[in-house]
Amino acid sequence: MLRAPSIRDVAQAAGVSTATVSRTLTNPDVVSEITREAVFRAIRETGYVVNQAARNLRRRETGAVAVLLPNIANPFFSRILSGIAEVMSEAGLNVFINDTTPVTRDEHRFPEYASHAHVDGLIVLDGMLRHDALLDRGPPELRPPLVFACEWIEQVARPKVTIDNHAAAAQAIRHLLALGHRRIGHACGPPGNVLSIARLAGARAALAEAGLSLPDAWAFPGDFSLESGAAAARAWHAAADRPTAVFCASDEMALGFIGEAQRRGIKVPDEISVVGFDDLEMASHAVPALTTIHQPRADIGRAAARMLLERMLLAPAERVARPAPHVVLPVTLAVRESTAPPPR
Amino acid sequence: MLRAPSIRDVAQAAGVSTATVSRTLTNPDVVSEITREAVFRAIRETGYVVNQAARNLRRRETGAVAVLLPNIANPFFSRILSGIAEVMSEAGLNVFINDTTPVTRDEHRFPEYASHAHVDGLIVLDGMLRHDALLDRGPPELRPPLVFACEWIEQVARPKVTIDNHAAAAQAIRHLLALGHRRIGHACGPPGNVLSIARLAGARAALAEAGLSLPDAWAFPGDFSLESGAAAARAWHAAADRPTAVFCASDEMALGFIGEAQRRGIKVPDEISVVGFDDLEMASHAVPALTTIHQPRADIGRAAARMLLERMLLAPAERVARPAPHVVLPVTLAVRESTAPPPR
DNA sequence: ATTTTGCGTGTAATCGATTACAAGGCCAAA
DNA sequence: TTTGGCCTTGTAATCGATTACACGCAAAAT
Structure with a gap:
């Protein structure tokens, strides 16, 4: 039975311990140059790719954030998503995109995502979510950090990025x-x-x-x-x-x-x-x-993503205690051809 | 230090072993009714949510699929995404959406996603990806199943869902x-x-x-x-x-x-x-x-998602051996107002 | 020559859930 | 009363990566 190469295979190929391989990957400076080269060579030879599940389990994080929005098909959101994806992929995080209303129009579904077990953070673009769904999920320290963008929910005090x-x-x-x-x-x-x-x-x-x-x-x-x-x-x-x-x-x-x-x-x-x-x-x-x-729109997405990254760095207790910033981005009126003085 | 409740906490609260809790969750029929109730009560009391990373590690799967597309901001894709998300969320899978060209226009970036370490499957909507990036990732049995939708890459023989x-x-x-x-x-x-x-x-x-x-x-x-x-x-x-x-x-x-x-x-x-x-x-x-x-568009997404689910059920060796189906969905010409006989 | 310092590495515990295997309890058949 | 089988549950190994801790060795300090 064929199995993906694990850190053990790399360790064996390089003639070092798994600890050294792990260190080489996350903190190359602490290993000697000779070892480092050997490990990299072994990685190339074996075709090793780090197993995210194992890493996530050990590090107690998921490496992903989720975006909740009311309707993927709405072109308004697409550029906001680009902005979010841009910042998040730079930070090495995956982005789940979740449509909150795929079936029924009124009952905005709240996915499992809100849980710490699935994502490290949440960007919510849907102000129609039931706020209790957002709040009734265990103690606040355990809920993943959340920021609102564009829309928001009055009852839920969280950082937001909006326009006026x-x-x-x-x-x-x-x-x-x-x-x-x-x-x-x-x-x-x-x-x-x-x-x-x-x-x-x-x-x-x-x-x-x-x-x-x-x-x-x-x-x-x-x-x-x-x-x-x-x-x-x-x-x-x-x-x-x-x-x-x-x-x-x-x-x-x-x-x-x-x-x-x-x-x-x-x-x-x-x-x-x-x-x-x-x-x-x-x-x-x-x-x-x-x-x-x-x-x-792209700026809104980028700003929300950056704000979320910031909140994710905070210790849970501190995050809960700290006030929620509200960023308001400027808009402009683009005057084109669809307006003119009234008739007569 | 506050920690999310784990299966152990539930086991303790219910007075059973972790194995029983796990069984109750994935295969409720094999535990007695009394135990089952006790476990569910304990889950409610503790606010337990299964840790995906741990489950994924043990089950050797990630519970997620990725969609690679050239441009999220293109409205054409949004409804395809809805179709994919609909089927996948029913199947209990998360969907990563990945823009292959966030930075440069020509070099379609190939994300880490192609690896088994990240996702259980891949839907590719971008025919401009470099095909070697898709193929040069270890032995075929280890690469996650992939299906093309809308666009495809000639050199890569994989199931597709397209129109004619x-x-x-x-x-x-x-x-x-x-x-x-x-x-x-x-x-x-x-x-x-x-x-x-x-x-x-x-x-x-x-x-x-x-x-x-x-x-x-x-x-x-x-x-x-x-x-x-x-x-x-x-x-x-x-x-x-x-x-x-x-x-x-x-x-x-x-x-x-x-x-x-x-x-x-x-x-x-x-x-x-x-x-x-x-x-x-x-x-x-x-x-x-x-x-x-x-x-x-929604049908294309749904069909691609279903086809991917099907391929994901196959054993790796069988998947590689089996021929790649090609589903062609019918289109219609919507005659409206922008066409008329030529002038004169 | 001896002690100190520190760098580089290995050992082993750990994250949380799953599951093969074993074992206990109970009932029915002999 | 004993044996066999079924049902339910527990024990413990396992998935793969990370990291605290300890150790060995060489260079620097005394």
């Missing part, structure tokens, strides 16, 4: 106000989502500054998806009294909205201005190119 | 021919890529059937990206003698092409028909909605 959604939404609205719009609607994100709430509140605040308000009829329900953007466009089109501009909670919604509007013969931005949120790659290639809030 | 790219491209071209087009161009995928090659060849074959050919000047270079689609549109627009239809090797290219064309005042499909490939979600929401080849 409230201010960004206000900025989008102010852009529309500056163009002369007075009748402004909002295509909302999924109800209950922290981002939806903050963006709606920011929009409301900016409108209030100008002495305006957002009538309920102009707060179109949605869920960040293309389809819900299209639905918002239909609702907008069907309304008797309609706004001259719509701020959408995501680019997918904005693109869905514009597509549906154009399909109905509406001219964008001549008849309706549309602002998005995220700045997906598609935003600048669409016609009209989408005016939107640019999020530094 | 040649036939699909031919189908797209025939659709344009049926509309009356005689001057048809192609926006190509990245050079050297198996998909690019098959799609180009399929397009050529279908043109040849009709007694036509694809002039070099109408084979616009590209790399599947939005930007390269826009570049193709610029090249098309600048040409003195131009085709009345373009078949793009990906939806992103098609959308980039259409965007750039529209931006230059060209009407799609009135002045140029465009066909895509993939059927991304965006395809049906764009204006005009994109005529494209629909790929069953």
Whole structure:
């Protein structure tokens, strides 16, 4: 029966003990040069690869971190993942990616991952996870360090990397106000989502500054998806009294909205201005190119990954005691072609 | 010092041996009901979670599979990943996702993952990996089972799940021919890529059937990206003698092409028909909605995952001996609004 | 010449779960 | 009463790498 070469085979081939092989691998400086060379040669000859399971068991760590996100298929997340993967692979850590809602939409599944037995750390991009699932897993010292990125859960005090959604939404609205719009609607994100709430509140605040308000009829329900953007466009089109501009909670919604509007013969931005949120790659290639809030997605991922690495270095007790930092990354408004002064 | 509860703690709490606890977990039928209950109660009380590293070490497996893909940020892959994750999580396996080109574009990095020490199986979605990296890793019995999905590497004989790219491209071209087009161009995928090659060849074959050919000047270079689609549109627009239809090797290219064309005042499909490939979600929401080849992306992922699970059950020697199956999933042409008879 | 210092290496315990094997208990058949 | 068999459980070896500790030897210090 063929078996993968183990550290013993290497030790034998090099004529040293397993301890020396192990040291050569993790701390080459402490062994003499002659031994080191012999060990490396033996490793090459035998084709030895360290057995991670054994290493992890002994070191009491797993060498992996997990990312929990609501939907892998959402292009918004992909660049954040690249950012995370970039930092983590530099640090020699594997990244598990876990979709929290593969089956049902509402009950965000909480995978076994949260446990120390599986990963050394956790990055959570899903604010809709049940917070008790995150908290009810044994004493805090035993739970792996966790950081939130983009979304978060109010009840769970942990480090976060986010943008200022409230201010960004206000900025989008102010852009529309500056163009002369007075009748402004909002295509909302999924109800209950922290981002939806903050963006709606920011929009409301900016409108209030100008002495305006957002009538309920102009707060179109949605869920960040293309389809819900299209639905918002239909609702907008069907309304008797309609706004001259719509701020959408995501680019997918904005693109869905514009597509549906154009399909109905509406001219964008001549008849309706549309602002998005995220700045997906598609935003600048669409016609009209989408005016939107640019999020530094790769930076968010990198920052979250670095913050997690930092927390992983802390002793458990210290980690629990230390306050959770909150990094807020700046966003910019990318003004393109989908916004213009209101008609007439 | 606080330590996670181990199987010993459970055994002690339940008043049994660790062997019995282990059996209760993996094979509940062999222990008596009374003992079983006691063990489960003890597990609940102690908050025990099995230590994966220890289990993996003993069982000589890792409980994880890896997916190697060229670019997480490409929306084409996301739904394939969902399909893979769905099947794998049902099977109780973790999925590592690994971007093979995080740093440099050309040298597709081959991660440590290919080794048995890290994963129990591998799904490769990147046909540009250096094949020697895949093959030069010790004796074949020791390498983890591998299946290709979407893309593949000719030199590496392994199970694959793909579509018939040649036939699909031919189908797209025939659709344009049926509309009356005689001057048809192609926006190509990245050079050297198996998909690019098959799609180009399929397009050529279908043109040849009709007694036509694809002039070099109408084979616009590209790399599947939005930007390269826009570049193709610029090249098309600048040409003195131009085709009345373009078949793009990906939806992103098609959308980039259409965007750039529209931006230059060209009407799609009135002045140029465009066909895509993939059927991304965006395809049906764009204006005009994109005529494209629909790929069953989730099915591809699921099929690849199932095939990998099957191979993982085989004894190493048998796996090496057995021929590699090739599953070809059917595609359909989604005819929408971006194609029409040629002008005049 | 003797002691000290320190470098390089080996021995052996350890991480936590699994499982082959042995053994004990109980009941039925002889 | 004894024997055989089944069911349940425990003992202990094992997976492969890491690391505390000890030891041997050579160079430096006394």
